Amino acid sequence: MGHTGVDPLIYLDYNATAPVRPEALAATTKALMAVGNASSVHAGGRDAALAVDQARERVAALLACSPSELIFTSGATEANNLAIQSAATPGQSLVISAVEHPAVTEAAVAVAEAAGGKVHTIGVHRDGTLRLEELEEALATSPALVSIMAANNETGVLSDLDLMVKIAHEAGALVHSDATQLVGRLPIDLRRLDLDLLSMSGHKFGAPQGVGALFARRGTVPAIRPLMHGGGHERGRRPGTLNVPGIVGLGAAAEAAARCLDQEAARVRLLRDRFETAVMAALPGTRRNGHPDLRLPGVSSLTFDGLPADAMLAAMPAIAASEGSACSAGAMEPSRVLLAMGLSRDEAECTIRFSLGYATTADDIDIAVRCVIGAERRVRAALYPNTTTTASGPTGGQEGPRRHDA
Numbered sequence: 102m103g104h105t106g107v108d109p110l111i112y113l114d115y116n117a118t119a120p121v122r123p124e125a126l127a128a129t130t131k132a133l134m135a136v137g138n139a140s141s142v143h144a145g146g147r148d149a150a151l152a153v154d155q156a157r158e159r160v161a162a163l164l165a166c167s168p169s170e171l172i173f174t175s176g177a178t179e180a181n182n183l184a185i186q187s188a189a190t191p192g193q194s195l196v197i198s199a200v201e202h203p204a205v206t207e208a209a210v211a212v213a214e215a216a217g218g219k220v221h222t223i224g225v226h227r228d229g230t231l232r233l234e235e236l237e238e239a240l241a242t243s244p245a246l247v248s249i250m251a252a253n254n255e256t257g258v259l260s261d262l263d264l265m266v267k268i269a270h271e272a273g274a275l276v277h278s279d280a281t282q283l284v285g286r287l288p289i290d291l292r293r294l295d296l297d298l299l300s301m302s303g304h305k306f307g308a309p310q311g312v313g314a315l316f317a318r319r320g321t322v323p324a325i326r327p328l329m330h331g332g333g334h335e336r337g338r339r340p341g342t343l344n345v346p347g348i349v350g351l352g353a354a355a356e357a358a359a360r361c362l363d364q365e366a367a368r369v370r371l372l373r374d375r376f377e378t379a380v381m382a383a384l385p386g387t388r389r390n391g392h393p394d395l396r397l398p399g400v401s402s403l404t405f406d407g408l409p410a411d412a413m414l415a416a417m418p419a420i421a422a423s424e425g426s427a428c429s430a431g432a433m434e435p436s437r438v439l440l441a442m443g444l445s446r447d448e449a450e451c452t453i454r455f456s457l458g459y460a461t462t463a464d465d466i467d468i469a470v471r472c473v474i475g476a477e478r479r480v481r482a483a484l485y486p487n488t489t490t491t492a493s494g495p496t497g498g499q500e501g502p503r504r505h506d507a
Contacts, residue, residue, distance in 0.1 A: 111465045114421045115458035116254050122307030124357040129309050129350035149345045156352025163355040166291040172315045172338050177281040178204040180300035180315035184277045187326045189216045193245035196221045199441040205248050205279050227443045228392040229258035240272035251280035255438040256391030257400025266295050285358040297321045308354035312347030369457050370398035372466050377401050379470040384477050399457035408480050410453045416476035423454045
């Protein structure tokens with residue numbers, strides 16, 4: 102993040118990536134020290150294969166599914182592409198939401214074009230929840246697949262997956278969910294939730310980067326069509342030498358997350374609410390984006406009235422947060438998610454996502470609150486020198502923000 106000051110960095114960017122859990126670090130390090138290809142028949146290979154099997158069982162326990170229904174991948178981007186390609190049918194359409202991650206949006210467009218179909222995009226309300234009437238209209242076209250994310254990466258807004266699955270299955274469509282932000286943070290039970298396909302990425306909840314999985318329900322998806330060719334790994338569904346250290350780390354992180362999932366979610370939610378309450382009380386012009394209740398426990402999307410996010414972040418270098426999803430960080434365009442929710446371009450460009458996680462502490466939140474309040478006042482004073490800040494917000498003449506080099 103470029104932080105070089107004396108003060109420790111307060112990490113509030115869990116939706117981009119989480120710190121590696123101690124359990125995952127220990128397991129990954131041990132696996133790195135061992136020698137063995139999981140496809141080899143000698144003792145080292147058998148040990149590696151056993152470690153992979155144990156990790157698969159741990160991830161399956163977190164999701165409440167069968168280990169045989171999991172395909173290890175390099176992450177959720179690969180899992181999303183694999184799911185969409187496998188479920189697409191020539192000539193049939195695909196249905197996605199307007200707030201999907203590019204790994205779903207761009208994959209759906211590419212697959213639909215190749216298959217001679219089209220993509221129907223479902224809009225969202227101002228609070229980020231799906232427009233059900235548009236979903237029902239799209240289902241009338243008999244799509245092959247509906248792909249709706251479980252929790253939004255920018256606002257944390259949760260989808261009603263039970264309802265989505267029910268109405269999509271009634272229309273004869275398969276259902277996939279990019280659950281990257283949900284898995285390891287809130288409970289999910291695939292024995293009860295009748296999803297056909299689910300994508301996940303380990304680094305969002307404390308596994309090493311570069312490992313994830315695709316859940317494919319046995320008997321519902323006609324066939325998994327590999328994205329690559331050249332080996333029979335993962336029962337022919339994902340060729341390539343298995344990333345044993347990463348997979349072992351994923352299993353350890355899954356086991357650690359599952360151990361106290363409900364308690365951790367409650368703790369993080371309290372910290373998030375403490376952060377929002379303090380910031381919004383001190384800075385009355387600040388607005389929260391997304392449904393106030395139907396969202397991940399650790400996500401806070403805040404719009405700072407008239408203050409560009411890049412200037413705010415530059416004014417609080419001790420805080421690691423994000424202007425939007427990390428995969429779009431290099432783009433100059435405002436967030437597609439926020440625009441789809443009805444925010445203006447100016448509002449979207451003044452929005453910061455703070456995301457908390459398993460290692461966030463109350464002290465972190467108290468420091469972050471002070472940093473945000475201080476940054477807001479410094480940036481506002483720099484951009485609006487003739488404006489005074491009162492208990493009810495900025496007053497005085499505002500001729501627009503000055504140019505800033507953040």
